[in-house]
Amino acid sequence: MNAPLTSVLPLQAVIFDWAGTLVDYGSLAPTQIFVEAFASFGITVTLAQARGPMGLSKRDHIRSLLADPAIQQQWQQRFGAASADADIDAIYERFMPMQIAKVGQYSQPIPGAIDTLAWLRGQGLKIGSCSGYPRQVLDVLLPLARVQGIEPDHVVAGDDLAAGGRPGPWMALANVIALAVGDVGRCVKVDDTVPGILEGRNAGMWCVGLTLSGNEVGCTEQEVAAMPAEERSARRKQAAARLSAAGAHYVIDSVADLPAVLQQIAQRCRAEGHR
Structure with missing residues (x-):
């Protein structure tokens, strides 16, 4: 050897x-999927906003995006309450199959x-x-x-x-x-x-x-x-x-x-x- x-x-x-x-x-790959995952909940996230927390684990990334005042305001207007851990889980569960499907393209x-x-x-x-x-x-x-x-x-x-x-x-x-x-x-x-x-x-x-x-x-x-x-x-x-x-x-x-x-x-x- x-x-x-x-x-x-x-x-x-x-x-x-x-x-x-x-x-x-x-x-x-990750940036666009964050935009699409939030859009599926009726929340508009720009590419610039999606890039802000990049480098964090994806669940922490979602948590950070929801902490953005502009995004949080949208969430509360749409759902009538501040986002909670269950909402982070829901977005993550929506994000994961979308990311898995797309990552190979990048x-x-x-x-x-x-x-x-x-x-x-x-x-x-x-x-x-x-x-x-x-x-x-x-x-x-x-x-x-x-x-x-x-x-x-x-x-x-x-x-x-x-x-x-x-x-x-x-x-x-x-x-x-x-x-x-x-x-x-x-x-x-x-x-x-x-x-x-x-x-x-x-x-x-x-x-x-x-x-x-x-x-x-x-x-x-x-x-x-x-x-x-x-x-x-x-x-x-x-x-x-x-x-x-x-x-x-x-x-x-x-x-x-x-x-x-x-x-x-x-x-x-x-x-x-x-x-």
Whole structure:
């Protein structure tokens, strides 16, 4: 049996988000389904509102949307009372089959993701992942992604852990345990959402935020390419500011740019004596 490859860099693992990070450029699959799920109850939710809590587990996402004053006002006008936990459950039960049915349409790898994962493996780094998607949704997404070349060493779903999801550190730390990583300070969390960056920081990891490919910009690759340069720059800058404010150590356009950043993190680790 071949011995495990020793990391070339002074790092041990990279923990990725899924939608907007490895697959689904623009993180479109979950956003549209939230809009449609609320619409089935007669509640209008805009795409911008639906994107606001992205990165949370889907049940927490629904809870957060119902806490939005404008959405809550609609709910009370329609149903004559404030929303309760039973209403969150009802929306979630409506959301789940819709998300399961649609997620496969958004399983395409983000350009550069396959090459980046191959590069990480060549460096001897372990590859973890976690998602706000429930396990039932990942059970559909993962085989489709695997066929296309996206297969981390470990995956944690948004409803796998009793402790909860983002912005808590638990999903990221579950990867650390499963991958037998000895130092969270030598792990890098890569995510396109504010809760995902907070998750990585709360877990004590280096954090890299993604702008153009992710939820903060929220456009397809074709839409981003067609944007006037000034608009694309402004959208990138706005996304970078939000991710940096959440604690991202570095911010890049997409996962394709990650190897260069990991080299910079490695240099800082060596300078600080973490080998």
